[in-house]
Amino acid sequence: MRRSAAPSFKFSGLGVSNSKSDVQKPKDKDFTFPKAARSTASILSLLNSDGGEEEENGTRNNTNTTSSLEHCRRQSVVIDPPGTKENKPENRRVIDGKKISPGAVCDGVFAHHIQLFNVVWGKQSTKKHKTWEGDGTLEVHEKSVVLKDTEGKVLGQANRKSAPLEEGSRLFIGSKEVEIIDAVTPTPGEVLNQSSSSKRTAETAALHVPQSFKKGKVAPSFQIPVRRPPGSGVLQPQVPLVMPQPPNEHQWKFNTACLPVTNVAVDPFLVRVLRPHQREGVVFLYECITGMRKMDCFGAILADEMGLGKTLQCIALVWTLLKKGPYGGIPVLKRVLVVTPSSLVLNWEKEFLSWLGRERISLFVVDQKKKPRDYGKYKKESVMLISYEMFVRYHEDINTLQFDLLICDEGHRLKNNSIKVSILLTKLRCRRKILLTGTPIQNDLQEFFSLVDFVNPGILSTLQEFHQYYEEPILASRQPRASKSVKELGEKRTSELSSATCWFILRRTQDVINKFLPTKEESVIFCVMSSLQEELYKTAVSYWTNREVLAHSDNVAHLSVITALKKICNHPFLVWDKSEMIAEYLEQMYTNDYNFSIEHSGKLIVLMNLLRYASSQKEKVVVVSYYTQTLDMLASVFSQEQFKYCRLDGSVPSGQRQKIVEQFNSNYIDYFIFLLSARAGGVGLNLTGASRLVLYDCDWNPATDLQAMSRIWRDGQKRAVHIYRLLTTGSIEEKMFQRQLSKTDLSGAIVDSHKKTSIKLSNEELKDLFTIHTDVSCLTHDLLRCDCSGSGEAPGPPEEYVEIGDPCASQDTTLLLKNYKPDSQKLHMNELFKWEHHGKPLNISVLQNMGLSDSTDYITYMFRNMSVENDSAVNKLNSPSSL
Numbered sequence: 026m027r028r029s030a031a032p033s034f035k036f037s038g039l040g041v042s043n044s045k046s047d048v049q050k051p052k053d054k055d056f057t058f059p060k061a062a063r064s065t066a067s068i069l070s071l072l073n074s075d076g077g078e079e080e081e082n083g084t085r086n087n088t089n090t091t092s093s094l095e096h097c098r099r100q101s102v103v104i105d106p107p108g109t110k111e112n113k114p115e116n117r118r119v120i121d122g123k124k125i126s127p128g129a130v131c132d133g134v135f136a137h138h139i140q141l142f143n144v145v146w147g148k149q150s151t152k153k154h155k156t157w158e159g160d161g162t163l164e165v166h167e168k169s170v171v172l173k174d175t176e177g178k179v180l181g182q183a184n185r186k187s188a189p190l191e192e193g194s195r196l197f198i199g200s201k202e203v204e205i206i207d208a209v210t211p212t213p214g215e216v217l218n219q220s221s222s223s224k225r226t227a228e229t230a231a232l233h234v235p236q237s238f239k240k241g242k243v244a245p246s247f248q249i250p251v252r253r254p255p256g257s258g259v260l261q262p263q264v265p266l267v268m269p270q271p272p273n274e275h276q277w278k279f280n281t282a283c284l285p286v287t288n289v290a291v292d293p294f295l296v297r298v299l300r301p302h303q304r305e306g307v308v309f310l311y312e313c314i315t316g317m318r319k320m321d322c323f324g325a326i327l328a329d330e331m332g333l334g335k336t337l338q339c340i341a342l343v344w345t346l347l348k349k350g351p352y353g354g355i356p357v358l359k360r361v362l363v364v365t366p367s368s369l370v371l372n373w374e375k376e377f378l379s380w381l382g383r384e385r386i387s388l389f390v391v392d393q394k395k396k397p398r399d400y401g402k403y404k405k406e407s408v409m410l411i412s413y414e415m416f417v418r419y420h421e422d423i424n425t426l427q428f429d430l431l432i433c434d435e436g437h438r439l440k441n442n443s444i445k446v447s448i449l450l451t452k453l454r455c456r457r458k459i460l461l462t463g464t465p466i467q468n469d470l471q472e473f474f475s476l477v478d479f480v481n482p483g484i485l486s487t488l489q490e491f492h493q494y495y496e497e498p499i500l501a502s503r504q505p506r507a508s509k510s511v512k513e514l515g516e517k518r519t520s521e522l523s524s525a526t527c528w529f530i531l532r533r534t535q536d537v538i539n540k541f542l543p544t545k546e547e548s549v550i551f552c553v554m555s556s557l558q559e560e561l562y563k564t565a566v567s568y569w570t571n572r573e574v575l576a577h578s579d580n581v582a583h584l585s586v587i588t589a590l591k592k593i594c595n596h597p598f599l600v601w602d603k604s605e606m607i608a609e610y611l612e613q614m615y616t617n618d619y620n621f622s623i624e625h626s627g628k629l630i631v632l633m634n635l636l637r638y639a640s641s642q643k644e645k646v647v648v649v650s651y652y653t654q655t656l657d658m659l660a661s662v663f664s665q666e667q668f669k670y671c672r673l674d675g676s677v678p679s680g681q682r683q684k685i686v687e688q689f690n691s692n693y694i695d696y697f698i699f700l701l702s703a704r705a706g707g708v709g710l711n712l713t714g715a716s717r718l719v720l721y722d723c724d725w726n727p728a729t730d731l732q733a734m735s736r737i738w739r740d741g742q743k744r745a746v747h748i749y750r751l752l753t754t755g756s757i758e759e760k761m762f763q764r765q766l767s768k769t770d771l772s773g774a775i776v777d778s779h780k781k782t783s784i785k786l787s788n789e790e791l792k793d794l795f796t797i798h799t800d801v802s803c804l805t806h807d808l809l810r811c812d813c814s815g816s817g818e819a820p821g822p823p824e825e826y827v828e829i830g831d832p833c834a835s836q837d838t839t840l841l842l843k844n845y846k847p848d849s850q851k852l853h854m855n856e857l858f859k860w861e862h863h864g865k866p867l868n869i870s871v872l873q874n875m876g877l878s879d880s881t882d883y884i885t886y887m888f889r890n891m892s893v894e895n896d897s898a899v900n901k902l903n904s905p906s907s908l
């Protein structure tokens with residue numbers, strides 16, 4: 026292995042000895058691992074100290090934000106001159122009985138001097154942070170102004186005076202106070218320079234404008250602007266989104282007062298931002314929770330793949346139904362409870378406020394200070410946000426409240442209906458329920474039953490009956506030697522189960538947003554093992570073989586070997602821990618003053634080279650690991666390389682998590698790396714500030730890896746994305762990867778030792794798992810039996826592809842989901858044939874593109890896959906920088 030100039034690091038406090046000659050002495054810079062850095066307190070203090078510096082940056086950030094906004098505002102608006110194609114009389118459209126020239130609309134000015142603005146309105150008050158009663162439009166005519174609600178009903182009229190009106194201006198019309206949100210652009214799909222929407226000062230309208238808001242001064246309460254449609258200017262076609270009318274039987278049952286049936290339409294400011302699949306999702310949720318799909322069922326499962334904006338779909342539904350309903354316009358919802366993992370509570374708050382605007386909604390976020398029992402005091406706060414943990418703690422108080430809708434985010438955590446949180450949530454008196462999950466339902470019918478029974482209790486009868494009627498015949502039919510009749514019965518029950526449930530489960534795959542996102546390059550990088558890693562690895566395996574554990578089937582010993590092997594792959598330093606069972610055995614490997622260096626782990630060398638490259642490109646990187654100890658080690662190395670990082674693991678209080686995420690995503694705070702614990706923070710986070718993500722180690726469960734890898738490629742991402750999965754060649758990591766690719770779901774068979782679950786693998790299988798392959802460049806490629814030359818071509822699917830594992834397990838429960846498509850994210854063995862195969866000698870220009878050119882000597886093989894190239898114009902226009 027080539028020795029790079031990579032610095033070494035030393036764990037000086039342990040008195041570890043080094044007896045091996047091949048171990049590198051420090052070359053240039055010594056890294057000293059501060060022992061204290063391994064404790065949670067010191068990690069927090071590290072974070073705090075970084076945070077201290079960030080305060081300063083944060084201030085600068087604010088200034089910059091303001092100035093960049095100002096800059097946007099100052100940009101000129103492009104309006105087609107009169108006589109251009111759009112302004113020709115034949116191209117004018119009629120709005121409210123008047124001919125409108127679309128070109129003129131670009132500046133919020135209609136032909137004939139009519140302006141139209143989106144506004145919020147409410148009773149007159151002098152409050153700084155007032156609550157608005159509704160949305161509407163303001164028509165500014167030559168001599169008058171007219172305030173209308175979203176249905177077009179006139180709410181007030183006043184004479185027009187000559188004062189400028191622009192975003193944020195407030196004025197009084199009759200008894201109503203009005204605040205201007207922005208100018209209306211009524212032409213569907215019309216391209217508008219986003220910055221222009223901020224600069225819509227017109228030379229018109231003089232109304233009674235309060236002194237403090239005159240001269241275009243932005244009203245102080247207008248702190249969070251309503252989010253613009255995604256994209257720097259492509260306005261979504263504003264085809265109204267009106268919910269379906271309730272069928273006759275529904276009216277018969279639920280409209281007992283014979284109220285007029287009214288239209289339930291999503292407010293235009295939300296319609297503008299919804300993607301097509303999100304429009305469909307909102308209607309689906311509406312039909313489910315109002316009982317329109319089945320009159321005695323009010324639950325839904327929205328199982329869209331990660332990053333498709335399940336949050337926004339719920340927000341659009343909630344906002345609509347807090348305002349409206351199909352019978353006499355009476356709102357369907359008064360109070361809504363959203364339960365989420367603790368790391369996402371503040372993300373929900375942020376999403377609510379940024380999509381709706383602070384002026385429209387106030388939320389009750391349960392935290393250390395605000396307790397559910399105080400909820401009654403806050404009459405205006407219709408939505409309560411709470412973590413699962415807090416829900417368990419305060420369930421008694423919550424039970425005394427009445428909620429009309431319960432939303433459970435990352436709801437797959439309710440897959441076991443006997444855990445406390447599931448039991449308590451089931452007891453909550455609320456029949457309308459939405460369960461959100463981006464992680465595919467795994468191949469376990471009992472879990473499926475739990476989720477379904479949670480949202481629509483009793484629909485699959487009791488667990489026992491479900492077990493007998495569905496589970497047993499379905500599982501029996503999957504057995505390799507199942508008879509024809511058993512197979513037929515299994516298929517029949519599968520399709521019965523599917524039709525019993527598919528109408529309230531909706532899942533769309535990432536394909537639906539591909540065209541809105543930049544390209545994604547995924548790669549699996551096989552990294553060399555250092556000679557120290559190899560030596561330790563062999564020692565750990567021989568410990569296992571010699572201990573007669575085979576005879577005793579000692580689970581603890583098996584698991585400790587698995588853990589040790591995984592740690593050795595990450596870095597040999599990690600197995601030096603007296604508490605490790607095999608430490609005693611490995612101790613002979615070390616002598617005093619052992620100098621660990623980056624060089625002792627192939628993966629770490631590749632990672633550091635990649636980080637240096639990303640840093641030179643000013644790209645941020647998310648680095649994910651499953652081990653706190655690995656995160657500690659990486660943190661130490663990053664500090665000493667002077668890479669500025671932030672970190673999110675289980676020890677970070679939930680109240681701080683969103684702040685860390687926002688700081689990282691901000692352009693103005695120079696965190697370069699986000700160190701993420703896959704277990705603590707894999708779900709739900711949006712880390713679009715980074716364009717590269719490295720999965721430093723992997724899990725048995727592919728769903729967990731997918732969760733972590735989906736954090737950066739999502740709406741809001743503006744750069745091309747690179748996702749790297751680092752594996753140590755020929756090691757247990759490759760085998761774990763292969764297990765993930767095969768259809769055998771091992772997640773239930775092997776879990777971490779702390780969960781004390783037994784291993785269900787035979788000794789033969791374990792032996793295979795532990796065997797080290799030192800003479801291969803890629804075990805996985807060998808297993809594919811692919812005869813390609815490794816020149817970077819994608820070989821394409823072979824006539825008969827290789828499947829590792831149990832071929833009978835192929836009938837996935839996801840088949841039960843409506844709109845089933847094979848999970849686009851889940852990589853199966855045969856799909857690797859569609860990826861590029863790169864063997865030695867690696868193509869240098871490919872490596873350069875991937876930011877890996879410094880790592881040629883440390884990479885033995887690569888698989889690479891690019892998402893379909895998108896229209897770069899679309900990408901650019903949908904970049905969030907302009908939101």
Ligand SMILES: Nc1ncnc2c1ncn2[C@@H]1O[C@H](COP(=O)(O)OP(=O)(O)OP(=O)(O)O)[C@@H](O)[C@H]1O
Nearest residue numbers: 255298300331332333334335336337463709711740
């Ligand atoms: N229509 C949209 N336009 C622009 N950005 C959007 C849109 N919908 C969602 N987003 C953004 O996309 C990101 C991902 O959305 P969200 O967190 O709701 O995904 P999700 O489906 O809940 O994914 P996960 O399963 O990972 O939790 C968020 O930053 C959100 O603000």
Ligand SMILES: [Mg+2]
Nearest residue numbers: 335336434709
């Ligand atoms: Mg989510």
